[in-house]
Amino acid sequence: MWLWRIVGIIAFALGAIGLVLPVWPTTVFWIVAALAFAKSNPSWAEWIYTRPGIGPPIKTFLETGALAREAKIAALIGMAFAAALILVLGHHHAWLMAGGLSLIGIGALYVITRKPVRPE
Incomplete structure (x- = not known):
């Protein structure tokens, strides 16, 4: 506890x-x-x-388990920003880019595949 x-x-x-x-x-x-x-x-x-x-x-x-469309968009924009940072700051480290971009890709796939919130 x-x-x-x-x-x-x-x-x-x-x-x-x-x-x-x-x-x-x-x-x-x-x-x-x-x-x-x-x-x-x-x-x-x-x-x-x-x-x-x-x-x-x-x-x-x-x-x-549902995400609103706006939440999905915000999450994906944030992930795109993080990916850009990884590309800019980690371009000399292949392991950093591969690891970071892989995690972001997995997260993006998860967000995209969540069902949408049903209107009430």
Whole structure:
């Protein structure tokens, strides 16, 4: 129980960085935090779900696995930006480019294949 809480706190803190640093992902870390808090302290998970703007999509994703079109676009734009950074900063290191671009590719494939949020 305490291990889940520690994982949740770390993931939440990492996600909070994304609130002030646009290239840092908030949602991914807060999804992990919500999952960890659901196992250790459900009221903390509920607090995440009630955050305006980011909470409802996280709850929807965890409940249904669906992503809104806008969320997919934002995620893919962020991944494209990260890929560009890897290409610019890591062009002298083939292992860095291969590893980073592979992870981004896997993430992009995952985002693209998520079902869309159904209108209510």
